Amino acid sequence: MPIREFRLERFMAEHEFRTSYVLGASDCETMSVQELLSLDPGSENDLLRLRLGYAEPAGSPSLREAIAGLYSGVSPDEVITFNGASEGIMAFMSTALQPGDHVIVQFPAYQSLYEIARSRGCDITLWQMDEEKGWSPDLEVLQEQVRPTTKAIVVNSPHNPTGYQFPESDFLALVGFAEERGITIFSDEVYRLLEHRADDRIPAVVDVPGAHVSLGDVSKAYGLAGLRTGWIATHDRDLLGRLARYKDYSTICNSAPGEFFAEIALRHQGKIVARNLDIVRRNVGLLDDFFTTWSSLFSWVRPRGGTTTFPRLSTGAGASALCTDLLGSAGILLIPGTVFEHDDAHIRFGYGRLDMPEGLERLDGHLRARFG
Ligand SMILES: Cc1ncc(COP(=O)(O)O)c(C=O)c1O
Structure with a gap:
């Protein structure tokens, strides 16, 4: 049987690197080579000697x-x-x-x-x-x-x-x-x-x-x-x-x-994961406020682990249309449940990254303009 398109990865390939506010990704905030090496004194020299x-x-x-x-x-x-x-x-x-x-x-x-x-x-x-x-x-x-x-x-x-x-x-x-x-x-x-x-x-x-x-x-x-x-x-x-x-x-x-x-x-x-968990916990706190404000639009099961969450639109449909609109008119990337072959009611949010506060603020502004 032919392998079908990997819908999530195609969606990310098309949009992730062209969108200003990536609110749907699943990885934690990354770091530069310099930041990583600075955790391990002497590793810079080891890197220069690394055989390829x-x-x-x-x-x-x-x-x-x-x-x-x-x-x-x-x-x-x-x-x-x-x-x-x-x-x-x-x-x-x-x-x-x-x-x-x-x-x-x-x-x-x-x-x-x-x-x-x-x-x-x-x-x-x-x-x-x-x-x-x-x-x-x-x-x-x-x-x-x-x-x-x-x-x-x-x-x-x-x-x-x-x-x-x-x-x-x-x-x-x-x-x-x-x-x-x-x-x-x-x-x-x-x-x-x-x-x-x-x-x-x-x-x-x-x-x-x-x-x-x-x-x-x-x-x-x-x-x-x-x-x-x-x-x-x-x-x-x-x-x-x-x-x-x-x-x-x-x-x-x-x-x-x-x-x-x-x-x-x-x-x-220890250091790297503690930094990332800090970001995750802060961002989940912001999502608490966001989904309280927007409880008329979303129902939400608070996540217990990882970097993603899958709230449901109370209208029971329209996730795809909303995500397309957000991409085009607000530069916000969120992932509709259709991309997970699930349904058109859920949307994946990702909260592992540092720029989530700006992205959520922009999303809030856009939803206010659209839904009042
Ligand atoms: C559940 C799950 N498994 C595996 C992967 C693939 O991860 P990797 O970057 O290590 O290939 C992902 C990436 O999103 C994932 O969410």
Whole structure:
């Protein structure tokens, strides 16, 4: 089956770099090379000496060690790096799944989390999140969706676009259920560390007993999407081998500078993520005020983690028209739910960036002129 257009990425490619107020992006505020290196005295000289030949295919040993250190029971050889989490998703879906396999995917979702498997001839069942219940998906519904051919359950928490975070007990119940049935959990954890309250953090799936798969990157919590550095961590040695053999065809290895900078970022995770969480929490405070002011236009489930939220227009439709109007007449980028193949009522806001206050103010002004 042909792979369909990745609607979100096409939308961002068309608009993100041409729009003044990007209020819909999912990454955190980025930083310059200089800012990153200044966190690590002596690294400037290391950068100048960096060799620019092929890097190790599975990722540099020191970077894999730093990544393994993010988890509690993972060794460096249970980590493989990829060119962004995106390549990790492609590699998993292309090597762990066969045509005819059944895959359950939490929905709404980042499109590649279901589209790649669909294009490979897998049967996809969407596990709908329930807005009325704070976007919580229902474990009993998932239990009914499982078939003898179910090979993987794909989840994402903190979640893009809703900002939902599984409570730990629900997450462990889900993993336990999958484990009993021999189903692999593919857990997209790229927004991990961005739980708005520290005690909402749940274990990475690779740290729960079993052979499940954690996906991470430095694009979101670290704001370093330009490094194109992501990874998969799993205890499934057979899968690690297949992922490595896939990467031989896709990109061979990561970019050496990307891995160099990513390793510095991981060494200084505390500082970088604290800065970004500060921005996120401040911006969510502004969204509180914004959605209180505009409660006649939007209903809103306050996010618990990550950088995105998915309010609903009270008119129940028109998200696409509103976003097109905002792009054209106010230079504001917000993402209609249609781009997530969800509906025309929801709009994704992203709140990881420093310029959100100006963008929200402009949006407020535009809505006042339009809706009074
Ligand atoms: C849930 C989710 N997974 C994966 C990705 C891809 O991230 P990367 O930049 O690491 O390829 C994104 C990017 O928006 C995302 O939202």
